[in-house]
Amino acid sequence: MxxxxxxxxxxxxxxxxxxxxxxxxxxxxxxxxxxxxxxxxxxxxxxxxxxxxxxxxxxxxxxxxxxxxxxxxxxxxxxxxxxxxxxxxxxxxCFPRQLPNLNLSASPFQLLSNYDYYSDLSFINCSQTQDQIWIYRYRYQIACLSDESHQVYAIDSMSLPDISCTKMYNMSLPSEIFGYSYGPITFxxxxxxxxxxxxxxxxxxxxxxxxxxxxxxxxxxxxxxxxxxxxxxxxxxxxxxxxxxxxxxxxxxxxxxxxxxxxxxxxxxxxxxxxxxxxALKPARYSYADIKKITNQFQDKVGQGGYGIVYKGKLSNDVHVAVKILNNVKGNGDEFINEVQTMGRIHHINVVRLVGYCADGFRRALLYEFLLNNSLEKFISTDKEKNSLGWEKLHDIALGIAKGIEYLHLGCDQRILHFDIKPHNVLLDNKFTPKISDFGLAKLCSKEQSAVSMTTARGTVGYIAPEVFSRNFGNVSYKSDVYSFGMLLLDMVGGRQNTVAQNTSECYFPEWIYKRLDQGEDLGIQIEVDGDAKIIRKLTIVGLWCIQWYPVDRPSMKVVVQMLEGDGDTLTVPHSPFASTNPMPTRGTTGGRTFNSELEVISESE
Structure with missing residues (x-):
């Protein structure tokens, strides 16, 4: 610099x-x-x-x-x-491309107008076949967002005609940027x-x-x-x-x-x-007085966990945030600041964005973007909720989560291990884009070394990898997140059925579903749309590869993303991942690809 x-x-x-x-x-x-x-x-x-x-x-x-x-x-x-x-x-x-993300209420700057007059505009997307009569009365053309197949216009929101164009977003802007005649504008x-x-x-x-x-x-x-x-x-x-x-x-x-x-x-x-x-945007610092104002004196509580209480707040009329008030904060705050700086560098569409933080005396708080549709767990707990999304959307959600974990493992200067991947910690925005949240158990690790030192097991029962409990299965590593993701995929398929009645006996659901696949039997899941069966089979097979008991047999998240992006026809059912049926380690392959190899050594950054 x-x-x-x-x-x-x-x-x-x-x-x-x-x-x-x-x-x-x-x-x-x-x-x-x-x-x-x-x-x-x-x-x-x-x-x-x-x-x-x-x-x-x-x-x-x-x-x-x-x-x-x-x-x-x-x-x-x-x-x-x-x-x-x-x-x-x-x-x-092309400034209009950035306008939807612009919110000056969180900055010291304001848009300036010579005449103190602002226009409330609607940005719309129209095909070339649209009726052109209204165009010359109402619109400003946004040339850099238009192409041969469609045109984007900025229109006075009060004069919006009855048309079939798609509305993109609204924005209040100084009137003089449009000049004195209607036509293309450049901002x-x-x-x-x-x-x-x-x-x-x-x-x-x-x-x-x-x-x-x-x-x-x-x-x-x-x-x-x-x-x-x-x-x-x-x-x-x-x-x-x-x-x-x-x-x-x-x-x-x-x-x-x-x-x-x-x-x-x-x-x-x-x-x-x-x-x-x-x-990238760096998180802003707020005082505790700011936090009280943002949360309206902590009026709207939306959740609570072992690390604190979460309240809904807003930075402006258009920007809502989830404010997590932390408890049991240790030390003089250095570790908290380091965590904020690390999270401030994470910017990925499938990871919840850290908007700001509070470190005011002994008070600590984290401000995240607020996501309207709550957690994935809500949509996979019952067949009714799952059917409301559809299997194609569930597949897109699974792929988004996988890309988010891949980014945490490979996209930052240091590898970030989440250690608590589960449906409750995957939030969905208004378009059902998945975003990984809750990094309370996460660890920073070097990409060049191989085992993570852990004094106690961490995570949620049912999603914790075997090696986290016992080193007999291998070293704790990024493959532990792969196991948790595999259990999440099987949750999406089976709705977290921990046991499944089969004749007069009951068995562990992942083991039951493996036996059904291995024997070529139907999974007994309701199919409503052509192609759903193929998606269900793909998610199931990828999940089984991810929950292999020995870390060396699990694919990396990069390979998992490739498997989910493929058509699924070349995927093969892996060896049984359960110690009761296959206690010896295996080397998994699919379509001729060997998943592993020796694990990279990973050391924990304290």
């Missing part, structure tokens, strides 16, 4: 303690100067900028990038510090302004702004970031800065030249990965 920034100009203060906050920019050309209340990540310390005003340089643009809620990244083309206004554009030239001149911190008056008087008393040794950085007020200070003269500032610039320049000459290709890859990671 530092290599992408070039120190330019003066104005950081001649004092030694202000040298670290000197203005900078992402290029020598048209890029705006970055100074308080903004700061450049990787170049300025946190006390150089106000919370929410972090900018990043990228190798793809001379303009800095600002992260807005939620996962909306914009280029900052210009900063007017006097009027407290920034001019933004979309990095990919390339949006402006945002901020009200706090109030530094515009300082700038108007020819002064700069900074945290008040930021040279006090008794004031911590966290106090400055979250409680500090601001003050004006004089810009230094040319003579006052040329000494230490010039020396600092020279040292930095020499260091950059040296580093550029010595940097290997692998180092550049690491920098690119770092920049990519920082494009």
């Amino acid at each position: 530092a290599a992408a920034a070039t120190v330019v100009g003066l104005g950081g203060g001649a004092e030694k303690q202000h040298a670290e906050c000197l203005p900078t920019s992402c290029s020598k050309h048209h890029s705006p100067k970055i100074r308080f209340p903004f700061r450049l990540r990787g170049h300025h310390p946190k006390n150089c900028g106000y919370p929410g005003f972090d900018l990043s340089c990228t190798p793809h643009s001379e303009y800095p990038v600002l992260e807005l809620p939620f996962s909306v990244n914009v280029l900052v083309k210009n900063i007017d510090y006097t009027s407290q206004t920034i001019y933004i554009s979309d990095p990919h030239g 390339d001149h949006l402006r945002l302004n901020w009200s706090k911190p109030e530094c515009g008056k300082c700038e108007a008087r020819g002064k700069n702004c900074r945290f008040k008393n930021n040279n006090s040794s008794s004031t911590s950085k966290s106090q400055l970031l979250f409680n500090g007020s601001t003050e004006c200070f004089d810009k230094p003269s040319m003579g006052a800065v040329l000494g230490p500032t010039f020396l600092l610039v020279v040292v930095i320049a020499i260091y950059h030249v040296y580093r550029s000459n010595k940097m290997k290709k692998a180092d550049q890859v690491k920098i690119d990965k770092f920049l990519e990671d920082y494009k």
Whole structure:
């Protein structure tokens, strides 16, 4: 990151303690100067900028990038510090694509209008065969979202005609971005302004702004970031800065030249990965007073577990969150902060998003996105609920869960083992997209090593892998999550029938279903749609592969995803996964693929 920034100009203060906050920019050309209340990540310390005003340089643009809620990244083309206004554009030239995710209520910025007039618009998707009469009266064409088969328009919500187009979303936007005539619009001149911190008056008087008393040794950085007020200070003269500032610039320049000459290709890859990671939304910090306001004084309780109580809350009229108030918090908070930082880097469609956190004294809380359809357990507990979804949707849910676990195992810098995969911990959004939740038992592990150290078993009875109870079955590893996922798949097929009556005896359901498959018998599950039987058989076979008693015989989640994405015709029933019928370890294959191999060594990160 530092290599992408070039120190330019003066104005950081001649004092030694202000040298670290000197203005900078992402290029020598048209890029705006970055100074308080903004700061450049990787170049300025946190006390150089106000919370929410972090900018990043990228190798793809001379303009800095600002992260807005939620996962909306914009280029900052210009900063007017006097009027407290920034001019933004979309990095990919299609700002409307990001609009559904934009929620400025969780940021210090607001959309700015010259005339303080905003239009309430409906974005609609129409085919080319639609009647065109109304188009020239009501619409603005969104060219970057349109193609040869359909057109996307922004229409005044109050004048929406009776048409058969598909409504995408609503948005209130400044009226002047549409110009004075109807036609294609590009959203390339949006402006945002901020009200706090109030530094515009300082700038108007020819002064700069900074945290008040930021040279006090008794004031911590966290106090400055979250409680500090601001003050004006004089810009230094040319003579006052040329000494230490010039020396600092020279040292930095020499260091950059040296580093550029010595940097290997692998180092550049690491920098690119770092920049990519920082494009993701980081969780926001809230005070306990904020939490009480968000939850309306803890009025709407939606759940309770061993780790705390969950309340429904809202950040704005459109953004609802699930707020988990933690109890039994140990230590001085370092482990909690580390967990928040780790979860803040997890951004996957099949993992619940961490929106924010509270670490206010001894009080701890986590804020997650609120999911309307509750947990998967609700929809698979009875045949009636299961039939309401249909087997094709259940298959899509199973595949989404598998991709989420695969991401936890392979998609992060460190492997994340969940250790509590079960239907209760899979939440569904309004489109029934599955999202893995509840990381209370999770462990961070290195990808390069092989066994996880555990002093006690963890997880939920019925989903815990055998090796978690006894090392006679193998080492605890990422394959333990594979076993839990296999039990979840069999739950989806059988509705958690722990025992199944068969003649006058009862047997364990996974063992019963294995015997039926192995003998070519019908599973006795109601079929309503052609193709359901094929889906049920696929889910069952994949589940049986995943619950092999010995970890070495289970597939990785990457292979599980491939099996679920396939048509299922090449899947073969594995050897019996039950010790009572097959106590010796086996090597499983399907379609000629050997599942394993030696387990990678995994070490726990404390």
